[in-house]
Amino acid sequence: MRQPSGLIINLADLTANDLSRAGGKGVALGRLARAGLPVPPGVCITTDVYQQYLDGTGLRQRLPLLLERKPFSEMRWEELWDLGLRVRALFLNTPLPLGLAAELTVVLTPLFDELPVTVRSSAPAEDSASASFAGLHDSFVNVRGLPAILDHLRLVWASLWSDRALLYRQELGLDPETSAMAVVVQELVVGDCSGVAFSRCPGREELAVIETVWGLNQGLVDGDVEPDRLLLEPASGKVIERHSPPRVHACRATDGGVHLAPLPPTEREATPLSDMAAARVLDLLHQAEDLFGVAQDLEWTLRDETLFALQSRPITTSETPKECGERVWYLSLHRSIASLKGLRQTIEEELLPQMAGDADRLAAVNLVALDDEALAEAIRERQQVLDGWETRYREVCIPMAHGIRLFGQVYNDRLRPDDPFAFLDLLAGDAGLLAVQRNRELLELAGLLRDDSTLAARLRDGVKPDPGSAFAAALAGFTARFGDLAWVMGGATGGLEGVTTLLLEMAAAQHTTQTSRHRPDEGIFLNAFAPAEQEFARELLEIGRASYRLRDNDNLFIGHLTERLQEARDEAARRLTVQKNNELAGLPVPVRERVAKRLTPVAATAGNRRSAGARLQARQLVGQSAGPGLGQGLARVISSPSDLASFKAAEILVCDAVDPNMTFVVPLASGIVERRGGMLIHGAIIAREYGIPCVTGVPEATQLIRTGDRLTVDGFLGLVIISAAHLQGGSHD
Amino acid sequence: MTDMTGKKDILHELCTGQPLAVLATAAGCDPYASLVAVAMTANLRQLYFATPRATRKWANLAGNHQVSLLIDNRSNQITDFSRAAAATILGTAEELTGAEREEGLELYLARHPHLAEFTASPSCALFRVQVSSIYLVTRFQNVMEFHFTP
Known part of the structure; x- marks a missing residue:
């Protein structure tokens, strides 16, 4: 099925030419399906729908205002999360235009009606032979009914701009003007056991590896369920080693989602995947390898002896170790x-x-x-x-x-x-x-x-x-x-x-x-x-x-x-x-x-710089609103611990990064300005406790503001306005 | 690159790279805006523009030398809110004559060679603005001030 409008395409009808509209996951599933591999039936909602949604709702204009408020290069991880959350809220609170919703309803209702489905991201830059970015965008399991599908469609779109994706923005080529997201909707197969299979075992490349859990794959993917791990000889399918951790939970379908449920004793004791079933999974992996021509990372599930391929993507090693270390650490902070x-x-x-x-x-x-x-x-x-x-x-x-x-x-x-x-x-x-x-x-x-x-x-x-x-x-x-x-x-x-x-x-x-x-x-x-x-x-x-x-x-x-x-x-x-x-x-x-580590010594030229007869003065700085309210007062720039002892009542605390050990001056402060950004950083937390206006994420705050500058902290809009002695009146803009 | 250095680069690129600016003059309490072709010195201290003497802006300038100009690089796209920069220039305009005019004209025509005929007209005046301050606005709301000593 390929709709005349091109908004929705049956998975089996997708070809490599559809990559920019159907995304990597959709095209890969299409190829598996066309080759006769067992893929749960489903469709791809193309990037055209995403584009129509942006145009029909005004998000085309609003999204760049959020995403480009500050250069990505100046954002810390915390700020990327804040941004991801803001984008998610924007999509959540912006329904589909009625016409578009009606068009999708006409196609999706006969296909899925009240069937439980998965709603999964399929970004054009997500999986390719040279790069794989698994887990950066969201997917949802066990979504039931059209209103819920359309809701989750928007959540998947929003995850194009998730904090995890923003970490990899350069590799993904993320750009508010051009980036788009396709979405795969498939019937949910509630497997008895599920897992992933890799053509090559890291560190023992001559072997293939299968990880398997009872129930749905989500627990394994999220890291909540420790899988059984099987090492296999690729040619013979013989299981060489088995590693079985204590089996405690399984991820099961529940009302409108999934949850972790304790395993019954019989399943605690038994391996989810027999040697014979493992050989079948390996065979499916081989078929995918043959089809794509490169080593694969295959997600599968087994229900009533029927094996399904849920996803297949190339195994890549594209990241440098240094990049990997920092970003992987951040990604590891996402906890269940x-x-x-x-x-x-x-x-x-x-x-x-x-x-x-x-x-x-x-x-x-x-x-x-x-x-x-x-x-x-x-x-x-x-x-x-x-x-x-x-x-x-x-x-x-x-x-x-x-x-x-x-x-x-x-x-x-x-x-x-x-x-x-x-x-x-x-x-x-x-x-x-x-x-x-x-x-x-x-x-x-x-x-x-x-x-x-x-x-x-x-x-x-x-x-x-x-x-x-x-x-x-x-x-x-x-x-x-x-x-x-x-x-x-x-x-x-x-x-x-x-x-x-x-x-x-x-x-x-x-x-x-x-x-x-x-x-x-x-x-x-x-x-x-x-x-x-x-x-x-x-x-x-x-x-x-x-x-x-x-x-x-x-x-x-x-x-x-x-x-x-x-x-x-x-x-x-x-x-x-x-x-x-x-x-x-x-x-x-x-x-x-x-x-002291959180404070940066202020350069001698800070705030007011002279060069060749010109004097430079910051007038208005943009940060992020982290505590609502309007505060006015003289700046006290904290560039060393001893500055804290000089803090006077009604001054505005300006510093590089607030540590909870130094927040004893906050009851005296009429505002907080912090270079480090984020809604959940310590400066923002303590400001919120006291109801003090707070703006965080102001680049070079301690360099551009001098102690004694008269400041207005606009905690509503996230602005800091500097009225140095020679300046009169309010904000320039 | 620090934020401050970055701002200086943006300002320089804007002031020396953009061919046109909006010029604001005033007749008493009545402000008046017009579009003019401008050329700025590399140190951003002087700006030149030309105008026929029969214009309203010339008449305004004869009575009040204080001017403000806006130079920006917007493309009239939504991304302007985050990507465009604008410089508001404050200064005093003075019509040039004699050697000063010749000197200013050389710089002006190097930037706008196609205006040679226009500026050669006896009815065309060349103005030099002595810049006192520039306010640079980036990313919609970031504002930096550059103040020049006379």
Whole structure:
């Protein structure tokens, strides 16, 4: 079937000439089907439909405004995810034009009616002999009924611009003006077991490999189900080796999707694929190889002894190792809810208690009493402990942040809000956020000073508080829990100058911002799920909140360990000022620790540059709105930790990247501007807690803005307007 | 390449590469915009344009030397919002005579040789704008200011 309009083409009718309209997956399936291989019946919705959708809805104009707001080269991973989510929301909230929907209905209804189907991406640049980009675009399994098919059609289109695809934008040749997506809709074959087969086993090229799981393939592809792995001799089909992990779950079709279900004991014990069935899969793989002429990566499923080819693409090794490392790491951050539950448990029950235990153990050591050799050893040990936890942070804590993203995506799919980041309201306002607890205690201490002007005056004159006073007791309680903040501000640990200066500023401030967030009713979210899905919805909300909280909190745990290292270094530095000491020489040299690493020293030419009689001044900078509101004030550019001690009430915090350990100045701030971009970065999280206008992702923010510049932070539009002393009035544009 | 360097390159390309600019003059409180062929010096400090003396813009300039010009590279496509750049130039215009006119004309005609006949007309005036500031707008809303000392 090839419709006269060319909008929809039967898979078996696709030829290589259709690549630009049907995409790599569609053309490959067409070739398999025409060659008589068992392919589930289906059609390809061509890129013409995507183009008509863009033209008919105005997305042709709106999409480039989103995608080209900032050069891709200047975007971090977080920003790519934000962008992917915005694009997804745009497609979700923009229905098909009525005429186009009617045209598709006429063709699709007789074919699929209420049959469960798969709706899969087929991008023209997706799979070729030289490059394979599996998993960058979305596919959906077990979609039923025309409205759902048309919904998922738009989701697949949106995934042309997924964060994963944007990572590979150059290889894919992504361009808002020219790129398009075709979609394959096929009858779902609910296999008893499924898997993938590769012509060559990585590392043992002379063998073929088959991976197999019970149920649907989705669990294997998503990494949630560990497959049985069979190594085969390609010519004879003989199974040489079998690797069988504990079999726990299978991916099964459920209402409108798939879910992980526990395996019954019989399937736990049995291999999903017998040697005889493996030989049949290998034979199917050989047929695909013969057809395409190159080694293949074949997805298959087996139902009632009938074998189906679901997809076949060339095996390629096109990526360089370096590219592979960075991007593959990012791709690995996409975690399923099952994986996130495991991570949460590890972080909350193992990592954080162990980190706190290490910090307490180190804090109990009387450094002054150690001889020089023991002090040197203590510094080395503390460095080692910190390095170890930094590594674990990257391995375990950063991937946990995907819980926020997963929650956001499901929230948007169900509730379809106008603001694609509305879901953050359900995550913010977490009483367990340590940075907020710390700041609340600081504000209470500042309140004590505000009520006691004599004490405030004495502290301002450098007099220490009476050790028996309520203020001294409260301050001691604070430092016992959160440290003296000196390591963050670049001072010597054990000194209270930094925190005292901060408290005096807070006490004198006309206004400090209190957290004002009230969580919206979570029923809004939960009611979007059927009774049978309630458990999943609650679980996801719980994971989202834990992820949001832990993303900030785990940094403070690392901060405690950093403080312990710094205090040992301070002790070494103190001894070295008294006498030369070979044992300790070199050890106090400060490394660029967690907070300092995030700050960039400001160049001497920053903000206002002169060259050949011309003066350059940034007037308006574009970032991304990360906290709504309009804030005005003088800029305080934080280019080194010591700048934090100079922060004044109502100033605007301008920095390269905010670390949770430095957000104690936020209650004083009237706005936040950050070079690093993203809605989920720490600056944005803390701004949201306090309802402070925040713009992130402003390139060269700390270089183009000077301390003292009058700024307007437009947290609605994501703009920063700079009114230097010589400038008058409002924005230029 | 830093953002700032990139902006300088864009500005230079725009000001020296685009043949036309929108010139804004004023008669009292009444602004007036017209399209003119322009040539700019490499240091972006001076800009030249020519106009017949019988025009409204010439009359406006006789009364008020303050001008603003807009040079942009839009292609009237939707991608202009992200890909086009525009420079708003502020300065003071002065009609040239004598050797200064000859010097300015040489630069102007090097850019627009097809206007030799037009500028040779006794009724055609050549103006030089002493640029005081340029506001460069990129990606729809990024604004950088370049201020020149007199």
